[in-house]
Amino acid sequence: MAVASVTKRFGILTAGGDCPGLNAAIRGVCRAAHDRYSMEIVGIANGFRGLIDEDVRILKPADFSGILTRGGTILGSSREKPFAPNGKDDDITDKVSAIKETYAKLELDCLVVLGGNGTNTTGYKLSREGLNVIGLPKTIDNDIFGTDKTFGFDSALTIGTEAIDRLHSTAQSHSRIIVIELMGHKAGWLALYAGVAGGGDVILIPEIPYDIRVISRHLEKRSKSGKMFSIVVAAEGAMSVKESEMDKKDRKKFRAENGPSVAYRVAQKIQEETGMETRATVLGYVQRGGIPSSTDRVLATSLGTAAAELLAKGKYGRMVALLGDTIGSVDLSVPEGKVKNVPTDHYMIDTAKAVGTCMGAE
Numbered sequence: 518m519a520v521a522s523v524t525k526r527f528g529i530l531t532a533g534g535d536c537p538g539l540n541a542a543i544r545g546v547c548r549a550a551h552d553r554y555s556m557e558i559v560g561i562a563n564g565f566r567g568l569i570d571e572d573v574r575i576l577k578p579a580d581f582s583g584i585l586t587r588g589g590t591i592l593g594s595s596r597e598k599p600f601a602p603n604g605k606d607d608d609i610t611d612k613v614s615a616i617k618e619t620y621a622k623l624e625l626d627c628l629v630v631l632g633g634n635g636t637n638t639t640g641y642k643l644s645r646e647g648l649n650v651i652g653l654p655k656t657i658d659n660d661i662f663g664t665d666k667t668f669g670f671d672s673a674l675t676i677g678t679e680a681i682d683r684l685h686s687t688a689q690s691h692s693r694i695i696v697i698e699l700m701g702h703k704a705g706w707l708a709l710y711a712g713v714a715g716g717g718d719v720i721l722i723p724e725i726p727y728d729i730r731v732i733s734r735h736l737e738k739r740s741k742s743g744k745m746f747s748i749v750v751a752a753e754g755a756m757s758v759k760e761s762e763m764d765k766k767d768r769k770k771f772r773a774e775n776g777p778s779v780a781y782r783v784a785q786k787i788q789e790e791t792g793m794e795t796r797a798t799v800l801g802y803v804q805r806g807g808i809p810s811s812t813d814r815v816l817a818t819s820l821g822t823a824a825a826e827l828l829a830k831g832k833y834g835r836m837v838a839l840l841g842d843t844i845g846s847v848d849l850s851v852p853e854g855k856v857k858n859v860p861t862d863h864y865m866i867d868t869a870k871a872v873g874t875c876m877g878a879e
């Protein structure tokens with residue numbers, strides 16, 4: 518028996534980096550909205566690009582059935598940023614006008630956007646243009662302000678931890694230092710948690726600029742104590758003290774000249790400083806692929822069904838969120854333009870230090 522709903526028809530899109538759990542979230546929104554409230558659902562292809570190009574299709578139950586365990590997103594994704602200046606002001610106006618026209622032409626009551634900081638910020642900006650928008654936080658980086666955790670993070674944490682476990686055996690066999698780079702270009706949550714879970718000897722995160730001399734002394738001390746191998750876990754956004762003092766433009770130039778991968782830069786410096794054989798591994802997009810963990814499936818489904826409830830009640834302009842151990846929502850303005858960084862006094866940093874991990878700085 519369908520229950521009355523304020524929302525009769527909504528559009529749904531996924532934007533930004535994909536992650537395990539996206540399809541579980543899509544399924545949560547769509548099954549609750551369709552089965553409980555008989556809402557009509559318009560699937561929008563490839564993030565905001567699909568709205569601009571009117572690349573859409575009606576989603577039927579068969580479309581959102583059997584996708585709980587599938588990685589990626591059935592809708593496709595892009596990093597199209599309608600409000601991002603790219604040198605031609607009229608370009609933004611045209612893109613936003615096209616989005617508003619598609620929204621009106623499809624007779625949508627609301628737009629549900631699944632994405633990271635940028636996607637929810639775009640959703641908020643569209644809400645200020647008069648569209649009804651509900652946001653769903655997703656990213657392996659876990660760096661979205663307003664929610665205690667994002668789905669995608671747990672799956673990537675499992676993948677990263679398994680990789681670190683595997684590197685232990687090869688580093689030990691060759692008495693080597695291996696530097697593994699995990700994703701997280703602005704926040705170090707993934708590297709911090711996987712580093713603790715995998716027993717990393719050094720963990721480098723963007724929030725704590727590193728000093729290669731401190732790292733080298735720590736590794737030499739380990740070597741003198743008989744530990745002839747070490748694992749360094751670095752977030753892709755980790756930076757040296759010198760880099761941290763650069764502005765964005767100079768830092769970009771530095772990285773272009775010294776190699777874009779922090780793992781290779783750090784590995785080279787460690788080998789130069791200590792003379793110990795050092796190798797680098799960049800785990801890359803493996804962290805974003807494959808089936809979601811059970812934790813991510815549960816979180817994604819819960820956030821999805823919570824979004825359907827907001828649709829039914831007509832509570833637009835919200836982002837669903839994990840708040841403590843319950844699912845709630847915050848104003849869509851909350852994540853705008855922000856990044857949830859690792860606080861330098863976060864308990865996990867002291868946990869790492871307490872078991873002898875070097876965080877790259879005194």
Ligand code: F6P
Pocket residue numbers: 533534535596633656657658700701702753805
């Ligand atoms: O935002 C999630 C993320 O995986 C980051 O950790 C990573 O730096 C970025 O996306 C990669 O972006 P792209 O998929 O556009 O290469």
